[in-house]
Amino acid sequence: MDPKNIWITFPELLTWFPLIAGVVAFIIREEKKVKSWALIASLITLGISVASLVYSDNTKYFYLNNVSYFWLKYVGSNLTLGLDGMGHMLTALTAVAFPIIFIATSKTSFKNANAYYGLMLLTQAGLMGVFTAMDVLIFYFFWELAVIPAYFLCSRWGGERRIQATFKFFVYTFAGSLLMLIGIMYVYTHTYPTPYAEHSFAMNAFYSATLSVKEQNWVFWLFFVAFAIKMPVFPFHTWQPDTYEQAPTSTTMVLSGIMVKMGIFAVIRWLVPVFPQAAVRFDNIVIGLSVVGMIYASLIAIKQDDLKRFVAYSSIAHIGLMCAAIFTQSSIGLQGVMIQMFSHGINIIGMWIVVDLVEKQTGTRKISELGGIAHKAPVLTIFLVVIALANIALPLTNAFVGEFMMFSGLFKFNIIYTAVALLSIILAAVYTLNMVQKVFYGEANAVTNTIQEISLNQKLVLGVLVVFIFLFGVFPQPLLDLTKDTVMTILTRFK
Amino acid sequence: MNAIILTAAWGVLMMLCGAFIKSKSAPKYLAIAGLLLVLISNCLELGTGASFFSIDVKDMIRVNSFNLTFINIALGCTLLYFLLNGRDIEKVGEHVSEYFALLFFVLCGVALISTFNTLLMLFIGIEIVSIPLYVLTGSDKRNLKSNEAALKYFLMGSFSTGIMLLGIAFLYGGSETGSFYISNIISGNDPMPPMIAVGLVLLLISMSFKVSAAPFHFWTPDVYDGAPTVFTSFMATIVKAAAFFAFVRLFENAFGSMHAQWQKLIVILIAATLLIGNLTAVFQQSVKRMLAYSSIAQAGFMLFSLFALNGMAKEGLVLYTAAYSLASIGIFAILVKMNDYTIDGFNGLAKQQPVLALTATIFLLSLTGIPLTAGFQSKFYMLLAAVENGQHIWLVILAVLCAAISAYYYFRVIQAMYFKDSTSSAESVNSSDISLSFKLLLVITAVLIIVLGMFPNFITDWLYF
Structure with missing residues (x-):
C-alpha cells in the first residue's frame, strides 16, 4: 500500500472516534437512544481495533499504525501516535471491554444517562490515547484525560461515600502524575535537539536521553510513584478498595479492567526503557514491595x-x-x-x-x-x-x-x-x-x-x-x- | 505608546461623560467602545510597529513586541471583563461613569508599568495603578467592610510605595553613572555594591507586596474580600498580572546579570507563597476568600519566572497571565451572580444553571492545572523553565505538591455544584439576572481556555513577532 494514500491511521481512529462519539452522546437526551448509541459506538471501535490487528505487522504496515503531526513545534512536542505490539493488545482489550460492559449493565438505569455514557466514552478515548501515545507530553495529556471523566463518573453515580472516596482517588493520582511531570521535564532537558527545538518529548529522544546514573536514580522514583499509584502497588494502594467499592460497578470495571493496566503499561513503555540502569539497581526494592x-x-x-x-x-x-x-x-x-x-x-x-x-x-x-x-x-x-x-x-x-x-x-x-x-x-x-x-x-x-x-x-x-x-x-x-x-x-x- | 495615551484620554472622556449624560447604561457602552479602540490601535502597533503618536520620550518608555503582546492580553481580558460584568459595575453605586474612568486610568498605569525603562516611570505607573484601586475598593460606600478594606489597602499600599521610593533612591545613589535608567544601574560583573544590594531588597519587598507574595500578602484576603466583587475580579487578574510583568521586567533588565545572587531570596518567596496560599485556601468557607488565597497561591507559580529568568520563563509568564486572568475573570463573573458566597451556596448549581456550572468547572480545572486547559500549559511552561534552570529541583517538587493541594479546594466547588443537592429551596442565582449573552460570553471564555490549552503558541508566537 502506498503510504501517501493513507489519510487516516489506526491509532488516530481508535483515539478520535470514541472522543467524538462521547461528545455526541452528551447531546442525546433520551436514555434508550443514548444507550444504543454508546453500544454502537463501542462496537465500531471494536471493529476498528479488529481491523488494526489484521494490519498489526509493523514491518509491512508501518504507515497504517504510526502518525505524527506538528504540535508544539518550538518546544519539541509533536502529536505522535503509534501502535506497537503492546499497544495493539491493550487497545484491543479496551475495545473489547467497553461493549461487554455496556451490554452487561444495559439493564441498569442512570440519571442523566447522556452524561454518563458520554463520560464513559471519553474515558475510553483517554485510555486509547494513553496506549497509543508515542510522545511523552501527549501521553501525559491522555493520562490525565482518562482520569477526569472517571472522577466525575464515580462521584456522581457512585455509592453513599462516593464523594470522599473518589476524591481520595483523584488527589492520589493527580499528585502522582504531577510528580511524573517533573520527571518528564527533567529528562526532557537532557534530550537531543530537534530541527525546531532544543529538546524533544519524542519517545526515541527519551530512550536516548543522556542521564547520569545518579540522575536516573532519583528521577526513576518520580515516575515510579505515579505509576505505582495507578497500578496500585503496596503501599500506594489505599485509594483502591474505597474507590472500587463506591464507584458504580460499570465504572469499576473500567477502572480495574483497563485503567490499572495504564500503570503496568506505563512502566513498560516509559519507566524501564528510559531508566534502565535505575530499574536494574532498584529491582529488589520494587519486587520486594510487590x-x-x-x-x-x-x-x-x-x-x-x-x-x-x-x-x-x-x-x-x-x-x-x-x-x-x-x-x-x-x-x-x-x-x-x-x-x-x-x-x-x-x-x-x-x-x-x-x-x-x-x-x-x-x-x-x-x-x-x-x-x-x-x-x-x-x-x-x-x-x-x-x-x-x-x-x-x-x-x-x-x-x-x-x-x-x-x-x-x-x-x-x-x-x-x-x-x-x-x-x-x-x-x-x-x-x-x-x-x-x-x-x-x-x-x-x-x-x-x-x-x-x-x-x-x-x-x-x-x-x-x-x-x-x-x-x-x-x-x-x-x-x-x-x-x-x-x-x-x-x-x-x-x- | 498608543495604549498609554488613549487609555488616559478615554478615562478623562469617561469622567466628563458622567457630567453630561444621565443615562445609566451609556457609560458601559462608551467604555466598551473606547476599550475596543485602544485594543485595535495596540494591535496595529504590534502588527505594523507604527504608533499614532510620535513623542520623544527620551527612551524612558520602551515598546517591543513582548510588552505589546502583554498589553494586548490585558486589554483583551479587560474587554471580556467589561462585557461580562458591565451590568454588575452599574449596580455598585451611583457614579457609574467614574468607575469606568478609574478603570481606564488603571489600564493606563498597566500600560506604563509594562513598558517602563526607567525607575521613575515604574514608580509613576505603580502609583497610577494603585490610587484608582484604593478608590474602587471603597466604592461601596455604605458597606463597612468595603471602607475598611479601602483604608487598609491605602495604608499598606502607601507604605510599600514608600519602601519602593527608598529603594529607588538607594539605587540612584549606588549606581556609578547616577541614572534612573534600569539598564545603567549595574555596570560590569563586579560583586554587588552594598547600596545596590539594599536598593534591590527594598524593591523586591515592595514589588512582592504589589503581587501579594508571602510574607507580604496580609492585605490581600481582606482587601479582596471587602472590595465589591466586580472590582476584586479586576484587581486579582489584570492588575496582578501587570504587577508581575513589571516585577519581571525590572529584575531582568536591571539586575539580570546578578541573578545568581538574589535567586535565593526568590526561592524563599516562592516556597512561602506557595505554602501559605495553598494551605490557607484549604480552610476557607467563603469562595470569595478562597479565591483571594488562591490568587496568592497562583502568584507563587508566577514567581517561578523570576526564579528561572530564561526565555521559557518569559513565555510562560505571558501565557500564565492570560490563562489565569481568563479563568479568574470567568469564575468571579459567576461568583458575582451568586446569592450566597459560601461553598454551600454553590450546592446543586448544576441542576439550576447547567451552563454556569459547566463553565465554572472548566475555569476551576484550568486554575488547578488539568491538561487540555490553558492553566496546565502555563504551569507546564513555568515548571519547565524552572527545571531548565537546573537548580533547586526540590522547589519544583514543592510546587507540584501544592498544585495537588490546590485541587482540593478548587474541586470542593465542583463537588458542590455537581454532586450535592441544594439545601434551601431558594435559587442559588437569580435566573432573571442571567442573560443569554452572559452565558454565551462564559462559553466563549471557556472555549478560549481550552483552545489555549491545546495551542499555547497562539500567544507565544506573538512574542517574537
Whole structure:
C-alpha cells in the first residue's frame, strides 16, 4: 500500500472516534437512544481495533499504525501516535471491554444517562490515547484525560461515600502524575535537539536521553510513584478498595479492567526503557514491595465481607505479581506480563459482572448474607466458577499461562521472592473458593430465594468472556506473537 | 505608546461623560467602545510597529513586541471583563461613569508599568495603578467592610510605595553613572555594591507586596474580600498580572546579570507563597476568600519566572497571565451572580444553571492545572523553565505538591455544584439576572481556555513577532 494514500491511521481512529462519539452522546437526551448509541459506538471501535490487528505487522504496515503531526513545534512536542505490539493488545482489550460492559449493565438505569455514557466514552478515548501515545507530553495529556471523566463518573453515580472516596482517588493520582511531570521535564532537558527545538518529548529522544546514573536514580522514583499509584502497588494502594467499592460497578470495571493496566503499561513503555540502569539497581526494592503487597492484599481479601472490596484486594494481589515480573528483566517474565495484562482485564471484568448481577438481584454485597445462589441460578454459577478458577490461575485458564511465565521469570531472578509470592496463589485459592462456597453454595436464605436466572444478554457476554478465558488458556501464542516486538525492545534496553 | 495615551484620554472622556449624560447604561457602552479602540490601535502597533503618536520620550518608555503582546492580553481580558460584568459595575453605586474612568486610568498605569525603562516611570505607573484601586475598593460606600478594606489597602499600599521610593533612591545613589535608567544601574560583573544590594531588597519587598507574595500578602484576603466583587475580579487578574510583568521586567533588565545572587531570596518567596496560599485556601468557607488565597497561591507559580529568568520563563509568564486572568475573570463573573458566597451556596448549581456550572468547572480545572486547559500549559511552561534552570529541583517538587493541594479546594466547588443537592429551596442565582449573552460570553471564555490549552503558541508566537 502506498503510504501517501493513507489519510487516516489506526491509532488516530481508535483515539478520535470514541472522543467524538462521547461528545455526541452528551447531546442525546433520551436514555434508550443514548444507550444504543454508546453500544454502537463501542462496537465500531471494536471493529476498528479488529481491523488494526489484521494490519498489526509493523514491518509491512508501518504507515497504517504510526502518525505524527506538528504540535508544539518550538518546544519539541509533536502529536505522535503509534501502535506497537503492546499497544495493539491493550487497545484491543479496551475495545473489547467497553461493549461487554455496556451490554452487561444495559439493564441498569442512570440519571442523566447522556452524561454518563458520554463520560464513559471519553474515558475510553483517554485510555486509547494513553496506549497509543508515542510522545511523552501527549501521553501525559491522555493520562490525565482518562482520569477526569472517571472522577466525575464515580462521584456522581457512585455509592453513599462516593464523594470522599473518589476524591481520595483523584488527589492520589493527580499528585502522582504531577510528580511524573517533573520527571518528564527533567529528562526532557537532557534530550537531543530537534530541527525546531532544543529538546524533544519524542519517545526515541527519551530512550536516548543522556542521564547520569545518579540522575536516573532519583528521577526513576518520580515516575515510579505515579505509576505505582495507578497500578496500585503496596503501599500506594489505599485509594483502591474505597474507590472500587463506591464507584458504580460499570465504572469499576473500567477502572480495574483497563485503567490499572495504564500503570503496568506505563512502566513498560516509559519507566524501564528510559531508566534502565535505575530499574536494574532498584529491582529488589520494587519486587520486594510487590511481593509484600501480594501477600498483604491476599490476607486482607480473605477477611473481606463486601464482594466489591473482596475483588479489589484480589486485584491488588494480581497486579503486584505483574509489577514484580517486569523487573525480573527476563524475557519469559515480560511475556507473562503481556499475557496477564490481557487476561486479568478479561477475568476481572467477568468477576465484576457477576458481582453486579448478584447485587442487582439481592440488593446486598455482603458475603455473609448471601448463599445458595447455585440452586436458583445454575448458569450464572457455572460462569462464576470458571471465572473464579481463572482468578486462581488454574491450568487451562488464561491466567495460568501468564502467571506461570511470570513465576518462572521471578524464579530465575530470586528464589526467596518466588517462594513467598507463590504463597499468594494458595491464598488466592483460599479466598476465592471460600467466596464461591459461601455465596453460591449452601442453603438459600431469605435474601437469595428470590434470585432468578440471568438473561440471554448476560449469558452472551459472560459466554464471550469464558471463551476468551479458555481460548488464551490453551492457545496463548497469538498474544505472544503480537507483543514480541515490545518485549524485545525492553530486553535490549536492559543490556 | 498608543495604549498609554488613549487609555488616559478615554478615562478623562469617561469622567466628563458622567457630567453630561444621565443615562445609566451609556457609560458601559462608551467604555466598551473606547476599550475596543485602544485594543485595535495596540494591535496595529504590534502588527505594523507604527504608533499614532510620535513623542520623544527620551527612551524612558520602551515598546517591543513582548510588552505589546502583554498589553494586548490585558486589554483583551479587560474587554471580556467589561462585557461580562458591565451590568454588575452599574449596580455598585451611583457614579457609574467614574468607575469606568478609574478603570481606564488603571489600564493606563498597566500600560506604563509594562513598558517602563526607567525607575521613575515604574514608580509613576505603580502609583497610577494603585490610587484608582484604593478608590474602587471603597466604592461601596455604605458597606463597612468595603471602607475598611479601602483604608487598609491605602495604608499598606502607601507604605510599600514608600519602601519602593527608598529603594529607588538607594539605587540612584549606588549606581556609578547616577541614572534612573534600569539598564545603567549595574555596570560590569563586579560583586554587588552594598547600596545596590539594599536598593534591590527594598524593591523586591515592595514589588512582592504589589503581587501579594508571602510574607507580604496580609492585605490581600481582606482587601479582596471587602472590595465589591466586580472590582476584586479586576484587581486579582489584570492588575496582578501587570504587577508581575513589571516585577519581571525590572529584575531582568536591571539586575539580570546578578541573578545568581538574589535567586535565593526568590526561592524563599516562592516556597512561602506557595505554602501559605495553598494551605490557607484549604480552610476557607467563603469562595470569595478562597479565591483571594488562591490568587496568592497562583502568584507563587508566577514567581517561578523570576526564579528561572530564561526565555521559557518569559513565555510562560505571558501565557500564565492570560490563562489565569481568563479563568479568574470567568469564575468571579459567576461568583458575582451568586446569592450566597459560601461553598454551600454553590450546592446543586448544576441542576439550576447547567451552563454556569459547566463553565465554572472548566475555569476551576484550568486554575488547578488539568491538561487540555490553558492553566496546565502555563504551569507546564513555568515548571519547565524552572527545571531548565537546573537548580533547586526540590522547589519544583514543592510546587507540584501544592498544585495537588490546590485541587482540593478548587474541586470542593465542583463537588458542590455537581454532586450535592441544594439545601434551601431558594435559587442559588437569580435566573432573571442571567442573560443569554452572559452565558454565551462564559462559553466563549471557556472555549478560549481550552483552545489555549491545546495551542499555547497562539500567544507565544506573538512574542517574537
